[in-house]
Amino acid sequence: MNNYFIKEEKIRFKHVDYAGIVFYPRFLEMLNDLVEDWFEEALERPFSTIHETNGIPTVDLKVQFKKAARLGETLTKSLWVKNLGGASVNCGFRFADENNKTCLEGEVTVVNVAFNEERNDIKAEVFSEEMKEKISKYLFQES
Template identity: 50%
Template sequence: MHSTLRQKILFKHCDPAGIVFYPRYFEMINDAVEAMFADVLDWPFEDLHQTGAVPTASFQVDFKAPSRHGDVLDLNLTIKAIGGASLRLQIVAQSGEEVRFVADQVLVCIDQNGRPLRWPDAIRAKIDKEIGDPL
């Protein structure tokens, strides 16, 4: 399953050296995840957060090249695997053909008490259809 969010690098993303301050990438990743939930899974955060959440349990990011003010990035998100309550994603950010970073992320579906919650059947079915059987 795949989703892409296009992000122009704005002044607010940059440090005094004129390159993206790395924590801003995490905000962009979250924007890509939120867009994927709304546009691909048809489960927007404003609905999801009525009964639970999907916090990040793990992040691994490899920074390949800097991004500068005015660059345009495509944040290409791919769902790699689904577990009982977990979801493994990969985000590859590119400007043209140049990869700027690769992020591997694990989300966990939780209830309102912060306890792991099995993915709803409708969401699991959409994901399973694209990636195959769950873990």
């Protein structure tokens, strides 16, 4: 069984351009919100506490814009894990409109990093076994 993290988002005036369709950078903000919500709600690791000692930067992003989304529509945003590495996680995502038509899809890879203030650097840090277990619940298993 595959688990997807799903959130809905209503397209608001702040998301759209003069033509009334979502301005493409707003889609990326919505994606970032989805990743942040996944970490907080599903993985129990809110960004507010992660960023005290660590970070989860996006290191790779592939996006395909399939269809315009319009003011007033509600999108269903889905996220799942395609690959879990030691310190990285590659996720697939899809934003669908109210008719289940894909507006946006792609992949995002984030890396768990630790901050070292003494050396003033950032270095990849392996996820804990507990975190790997939580993330694995969203691993897509092809039938």
